[in-house]
Amino acid sequence: MTTMEVSAALRGKRSFGSRLSTYIYLRPNLLLSLLLGPPLLWMVVIYLGSLAALLINSFYSLDDYTGLVVRQFTLKTYAQLFTPANIDIVTRTVGMAIAVTLAAALLAFPLAYFIARYASPRLKGWLYLAVLLPLWSSYLVRVYAWKLILAKEGILSWTIAQMGLSQALQFLLDLPAIGGPSLSLSPIGIFIVFLYVWLPYMILPIQAALERVPKSLIEASGDLGARPGQTFRRIILPLAFPGVVAGSIFTFSLTMGDFIVPASLGNSSFFIGQAVLSHQGTSGNLPLAAAFTMVPIVIMIVYLLIARKLGAFDAL
Amino acid sequence: MRYKMRNTVSDQASLPLKVAATAALLFLHIPVWIILLYAFTTDEATYSFPPPGFTTRWFSVALERQDFWTALGLSLRVAGVATMAALLLGSLAAAAVYRSKFFGRETISVLLVLPLALPGIVTGIALRSAISIGEIPFSFWTIVLGHATFCMVVVYNNVLARLRRFGRSLIEASMDLGANGFQTFRYVMLPHLATALLAGGMLAFALSFDEVIVTTFTAGQQMTLPIWIFSQLTRPRDRPVTNVVAVFVILLTFIPILIAHRLTRDAGGTHL
Numbered sequence: 001m002t003t004m005e006v007s008a009a010l011r012g013k014r015s016f017g018s019r020l021s022t023y024i025y026l027r028p029n030l031l032l033s034l035l036l037g038p039p040l041l042w043m044v045v046i047y048l049g050s051l052a053a054l055l056i057n058s059f060y061s062l063d064d065y066t067g068l069v070v071r072q073f074t075l076k077t078y079a080q081l082f083t084p085a086n087i088d089i090v091t092r093t094v095g096m097a098i099a100v101t102l103a104a105a106l107l108a109f110p111l112a113y114f115i116a117r118y119a120s121p122r123l124k125g126w127l128y129l130a131v132l133l134p135l136w137s138s139y140l141v142r143v144y145a146w147k148l149i150l151a152k153e154g155i156l157s158w159t160i161a162q163m164g165l166s167q168a169l170q171f172l173l174d175l176p177a178i179g180g181p182s183l184s185l186s187p188i189g190i191f192i193v194f195l196y197v198w199l200p201y202m203i204l205p206i207q208a209a210l211e212r213v214p215k216s217l218i219e220a221s222g223d224l225g226a227r228p229g230q231t232f233r234r235i236i237l238p239l240a241f242p243g244v245v246a247g248s249i250f251t252f253s254l255t256m257g258d259f260i261v262p263a264s265l266g267n268s269s270f271f272i273g274q275a276v277l278s279h280q281g282t283s284g285n286l287p288l289a290a291a292f293t294m295v296p297i298v299i300m301i302v303y304l305l306i307a308r309k310l311g312a313f314d315a316l
Numbered sequence: 317m318r319y320k321m322r323n324t325v326s327d328q329a330s331l332p333l334k335v336a337a338t339a340a341l342l343f344l345h346i347p348v349w350i351i352l353l354y355a356f357t358t359d360e361a362t363y364s365f366p367p368p369g370f371t372t373r374w375f376s377v378a379l380e381r382q383d384f385w386t387a388l389g390l391s392l393r394v395a396g397v398a399t400m401a402a403l404l405l406g407s408l409a410a411a412a413v414y415r416s417k418f419f420g421r422e423t424i425s426v427l428l429v430l431p432l433a434l435p436g437i438v439t440g441i442a443l444r445s446a447i448s449i450g451e452i453p454f455s456f457w458t459i460v461l462g463h464a465t466f467c468m469v470v471v472y473n474n475v476l477a478r479l480r481r482f483g484r485s486l487i488e489a490s491m492d493l494g495a496n497g498f499q500t501f502r503y504v505m506l507p508h509l510a511t512a513l514l515a516g517g518m519l520a521f522a523l524s525f526d527e528v529i530v531t532t533f534t535a536g537q538q539m540t541l542p543i544w545i546f547s548q549l550t551r552p553r554d555r556p557v558t559n560v561v562a563v564f565v566i567l568l569t570f571i572p573i574l575i576a577h578r579l580t581r582d583a584g585g586t587h588l
Contacts, residue, residue: 149350
């Protein structure tokens with residue numbers, strides 16, 4: 001009996017479920033489209049569709065007299081981006097993103113290094129959770145915590161006063177570019193909070209990259225006469241660098257697109273996120289908001305291209 | 317021997333490293349403890365430290381606030397529906413990627429990660445543009461649409477990681493023993509995937525429950541709990557109530573994260 005005959009003989013006795021299952025099993029492409037269809041359709045229609053809508057909107061413009069969006073192709077809206085005020089917003093945001101990224105790398109590295117190299121398996125599990133928990137838990141509440149801490153009458157000012165350093169704080173707050181009336185209303189405050197909320201995103205990729213450094217390589221380096229410092233600089237650091245770049249993608253991108261932190265702690269100088277929010281909201285100028293969003297998108301594309309050159313994607 | 321000792325990287329962390337690592341860890345965790353402290357302060361107008369006194373009365377005040385309950389209800393419903401959609405769509409995508417090689421397979425992964433990798437504001441304003449062009453009124457569903465889009469990848473990652481640890485031989489054995497595709501799915505694959513689905517679902521729920529940036533653009537006048545908190549951040553009116561709500565939100569997001577972590581601890585960890 002051939003296979004065909006067996007299946008023909010069995011067909012009569014089999015349930016509808018079995019027959020359907022066999023029918024699908026024999027047609028891999030049908031199964032694939034059944035599996036892939038719904039999520040792909042969702043992503044293409046809703047997500048890519050929205051991105052297309054964003055692009056289209058950025059080529060519309062706002063009629064200054066009626067306050068209505070004119071649905072006609074124009075580059076006028078993009079031209080509005082290049083005012084000194086808007087360029088100011090972009091440089092402020094990018095500068096903050098760079099500062100936060102560098103500081104996060106410096107602060108994250110020792111902890112990542114400790115977790116990867118020295119922690120016992122049990123401790124490693126706990127530390128991993130200690131990094132993961134803030135990453136997943138409420139981002140808004142964690143920003144709110146700093147509102148309490150940085151307030152003029154709050155715990156940080158109190159601690160600084162107890163240490164007799166109030167004058168040093170005042171000096172810092174009097175600095176022109178980064179100061180402000182209090183820590184909770186200054187770029188310093190924004191910087192601290194950004195550093196705090198995005199730090200876990202930097203720790204995890206660095207730790208992952210360090211975990212992959214073979215122990216034998218470090219031992220070989222020592223055997224060949226390198227001092228621990230040399231081994232660290234010439235073996236460990238270059239191998240961990242892609243991890244740092246991978247982490248920096250997150251810290252950089254998240255800082256660029258955020259409006260919660262500067263809106264909660266900043267003064268009246270806007271960041272890109274706030275500009276987008278206010279253009280689409282109060283002034284109803286959705287085209288300008290859309291055009292403004294192209295700035296972080298373009299910067300991120302350039303950043304990702306550089307990151308790929310530096311090997312960051314293998315470290316993700 | 318001395319020479320040798322000096323040249324080998326030791327198994328003990330140096331003191332400066334320990335100090336730096338501890339400092340980073342404390343920086344990550346102390347702020348949340350401070351909120352717990354403030355939930356009990358008697359001070360209602362400022363954030364003064366040290367608190368002038370302690371009271372538990374703000375908890376009952378917060379519980380009587382109708383705006384809090386409305387916002388919480390909306391957030392829970394959005395997170396519930398978005399998680400369900402993400403579970404379904406994310407698992408389907410993971411199964412497709414695991415099961416077969418097809419043209420553009422890598423692109424699918426990138427496409428799914430994109431809503432989380434790009435700044436949230438991009439997803440937000442993109443959805444807002446689509447809503448505007450399509451002249452769709454803001455509703456419960458516009459919020460869910462956005463949330464499901466970025467929650468999908470969490471489920472996808474967790475399920476795909478679990479599937480990759482799952483030998484194909486088990487599926488083949490099940491089929492050889494006469495089970496059809498549905499039975500194999502029900503009795504072989506589903507039990508194996510259950511904890512990954514639960515973990516992915518928990519994380520998706522936590523992600524949605526907490527989301528504010530995309531929601532700002534898709535909610536219109538509706539108030540989710542994060543939007544309520546954000547309004548208190550920019551214009552503090554009810555400080556004591558906000559402190560209590562903050563503690564509540566911390567507890568409500570910690571629980572699913574801890575459960576998800578436990579569920580996947582023995583199977584390669586949770587996946588972002």
